[in-house]
Amino acid sequence: MKKRKSGIFLTMVPLVVFILLFLIVPLVSMIHASFTKGGEGSFSLANYMEIFTNPYYYQSFENSIIISVSSTVVAMILALFASYAITFFHKRTQDRILVLANLTSNFAGIPLSFAFIVLLGNSGVFTILAEKLDVALLNHFNLYSWTGLILIYIYFQLPLAVMLMFPAFHGIKEQWRESAYLLGASPLTFWKRIGIPILLPSVAGTASILFANSMGAYASAYALTGSTYNLATIRIGALISGDIYAQPELGSALAVLLGVTLIVSMLINEWLTRKVRRDVG
Numbered sequence: 001m002k003k004r005k006s007g008i009f010l011t012m013v014p015l016v017v018f019i020l021l022f023l024i025v026p027l028v029s030m031i032h033a034s035f036t037k038g039g040e041g042s043f044s045l046a047n048y049m050e051i052f053t054n055p056y057y058y059q060s061f062e063n064s065i066i067i068s069v070s071s072t073v074v075a076m077i078l079a080l081f082a083s084y085a086i087t088f089f090h091k092r093t094q095d096r097i098l099v100l101a102n103l104t105s106n107f108a109g110i111p112l113s114f115a116f117i118v119l120l121g122n123s124g125v126f127t128i129l130a131e132k133l134d135v136a137l138l139n140h141f142n143l144y145s146w147t148g149l150i151l152i153y154i155y156f157q158l159p160l161a162v163m164l165m166f167p168a169f170h171g172i173k174e175q176w177r178e179s180a181y182l183l184g185a186s187p188l189t190f191w192k193r194i195g196i197p198i199l200l201p202s203v204a205g206t207a208s209i210l211f212a213n214s215m216g217a218y219a220s221a222y223a224l225t226g227s228t229y230n231l232a233t234i235r236i237g238a239l240i241s242g243d244i245y246a247q248p249e250l251g252s253a254l255a256v257l258l259g260v261t262l263i264v265s266m267l268i269n270e271w272l273t274r275k276v277r278r279d280v281g
Helices: 002-034 046-053 055-086 091-105 110-120 125-132 146-170 174-182 187-215 219-225 232-241 248-280
Strands: none
Touching (some): 046 055, 055 091, 055 146, 055 248, 110 125, 110 146, 110 219, 146 187, 146 219, 174 187, 187 248, 219 232
16 A cells, blocks of 8 residues: 555656746746845845836736726627527537637637738738728728737637536526426526526636636737737736846736736635625525
């Protein structure tokens, strides 16, 4: 038995080493760097004071939160209807749609931005086609604006939301619906009394994941607009790599605050999910 336990622990050594080298050590290094002043190495709160007193860095968090909330709300609304519609398909068709959603959710970053530029950029396929057909649909659309950014965020948020919400809709048994109808409940009453309360914890959890996913997005926004728009992740990348000169300590402080923002959102979601489940129960 002791040999078996020793063998199990030995198989875990590569995983532990991987976690230490690629997660724990960089995290500790980032937190330590955020409390040091550039070039000195001594303990200092100067980086955090700079962030809280400089409107430019405050604006980066504000913009990131706005675009994250906007894309999360739109993606959640679309995902609710899409997930519910998928439940009406045959099992084999459902599996194919979910596989497609899984592939689409992983199609993000630079390839996604390049695809949108090819299709909807100033010389994109759909843009030129709309001009040739004299269709005014895309005349006032600018891919390299806030509208374009939100559209890209929604694109990679929607498949993830569908995959997370589909099991919740699939968990609503047909017997429950039939029993409610036999007792005289209308479809609206069923969803109000049974369906929506069952879905609320999943909605809260999915929304939290989407918010965190969009807050941490970097490559898609940077590939599309560069440093034109002041987002937290873009600002961190600029400080680490250095648009003019690098300030890794200040970038580390921004990254720590971004992490704290995500942790707070997850804690709020956990509290909200427990409250909803308690109220439903």
